[in-house]
Amino acid sequence: MARDLSTELIHHAYKPPAGFAAPQEPVHKASTVVFPNVAALRARDWRNKNGYTYGLHGTPTTFTLEERIATLEGGTECVLAPSGLAAVALVGQALLSAGDEVLLPDNVYGPSLQLARGEFARWRITHRLYDPMDAAGFAALLGPNTKLVWLEAPGSVTMEFPDLAALAAAAKARGVATALDNTWGAGIALRGFEHGIDIAMQALTKFPSGGGDVLMGSVVTRDAALHERIKLTHMRLGLGVAGNDAELVLRSLATMPLRYAAQDAAGRALATWLGQRPEVAQVLHPALPGSPGHEHWQRHCTAAAGLFSVMLHERYSTQQVEAFVDALQLFRIGYSWAGPVSLVVPYELTAMRSASAAHQPHLHGHLVRFSIGLESVADLQADLAQALERALR
CATH class of the missing domain: 3.90.1150.10 (Aspartate Aminotransferase, domain 1)
Incomplete structure (x- = not known):
């Protein structure tokens, strides 16, 4: 049956041959993902990256970037966020509930502190500041409601470098999760997992992008259960990054x-x-x-x-x-x-x-x-x- 030109342009039969290879990763952009049949629609699970379900849950471009950032940090799983601050907020929203407490270093990144004073306070999540250079006295600050400790190495602006391993060990001994803002170390100078931290966050805006023209963040984990919590919160918040932005970061990683x-x-x-x-x-x-x-x-x-x-x-x-x-x-x-x-x-x-x-x-x-x-x-x-x-x- 002959079809109208408008239909033919949308449902054209031509498919390019497979096997095209080039140094740079291609850009895949989509909101809708097409399934070959209903069985495929029901079988795919975006959480395990065994297929594609919807653009917000990942494309070949974003999956590739997530895997490379996980390797960069020495972790196993990664999710991408629209900015470094969005990645910070994601960690808090995934791990904290009303009545919980988060500890922040006194030299914390300013917007992280404003997040704790603003949204977290409205959600009845409390925070306290600790001296990051006093590892010996740190354990005494960990209370029954402390569920998350943020670490910065070095501290924002004033550049004090803490005893990261000692702080992480004290938190681990009390069963408190630790998250490191590793934007400065970038997975090159510093790999937080090697020193006992649970979550590595980066503003990919900085070194991985390298051009001063991309906003993006990442959250990397090694623990499967912890990753599941973060991944589900990431999905429920509707966080995603643009395919072209992911391409720019992928292109910059090599250098x-x-x-x-x-x-x-x-x-x-x-x-x-x-x-x-x-x-x-x-x-x-x-x-x-x-x-x-x-x-x-x-x-x-x-x-x-x-x-x-x-x-x-x-x-x-x-x-x-x-x-x-x-x-x-x-x-x-x-x-x-x-x-x-x-x-x-x-x-x-x-x-x-x-x-x-x-x-x-x-x-x-x-x-x-x-x-x-x-x-x-x-x-x-x-x-x-x-x-x-x-x-x-």
Whole structure:
């Protein structure tokens, strides 16, 4: 029977030959997934990745990315989220109920703390802050309602590196789950599962993407039952990522070790140079001696991200510090990190956390954070030098 052209264009008989192979993974995009028959519809289970049921539950592109991120972290299972913060929220929603408590390090990523103060508080989930540098006193903070401990290595902005293994062991002894924000370590410098953590979360926005143009997060586990809880919550929340975004991350993974190493080397060189400048009171870089928790970094890590902070001397005014940041020409003012462009942000510590925290006696002065990109180290150093001379002399 002859069919109308409009029907023929939709239900065309041609199928391209199988066997097309190329270096890059293809992009599969779909909401609807077509089944060959009713038996297939009833038999497929998206939870085990033995087939495809609906675009939100995975495509060949997202399944491939999940498997590679699981390998990167040294885990077995992975789910993807629309951002790093969405991945943080997913872990909390999967593991916490009304009446439960989550412990956060005092130097936690700011939006994670706002999530606990906002949505979690409204759901009657409480939180407390702990000193991440006091591993000896940590166990005493674990109460009967504590169900989740977040770990950061290093801490956000102030870069203290905790005794990650000791904190994870104390939580495990009390049967409390631990989740590590491993965005900094990225599975290259640090693999949290090797130190006893239960969940590894990353903002794939950073190193795995590498271009400063993708928002995505991941949650990786080794324990099947724990993964099942997270996967079901992930499904019920309707979390998904775009096929084109997944493709961009897949394409960037191949160069990730090279980029990480280059930014590590550049970051250490510039941090060391800044530490010799008279305007700088202290450099906060876990891989450098004298930075808080450097000895813990030595035991846990094999490398370091190209991210560090400096404390400029208290003798400078806020206006002078801002003038220094504004005078930089190659460093762009902006949040995030791990992209090709070097970034800088000044922070007001008093608005972020308690200045009297036991692990922060070193934080006197003005904090400026640098993310080192892929520009020439000599050019970046020259830019820092001219801005220091211009604004702080």
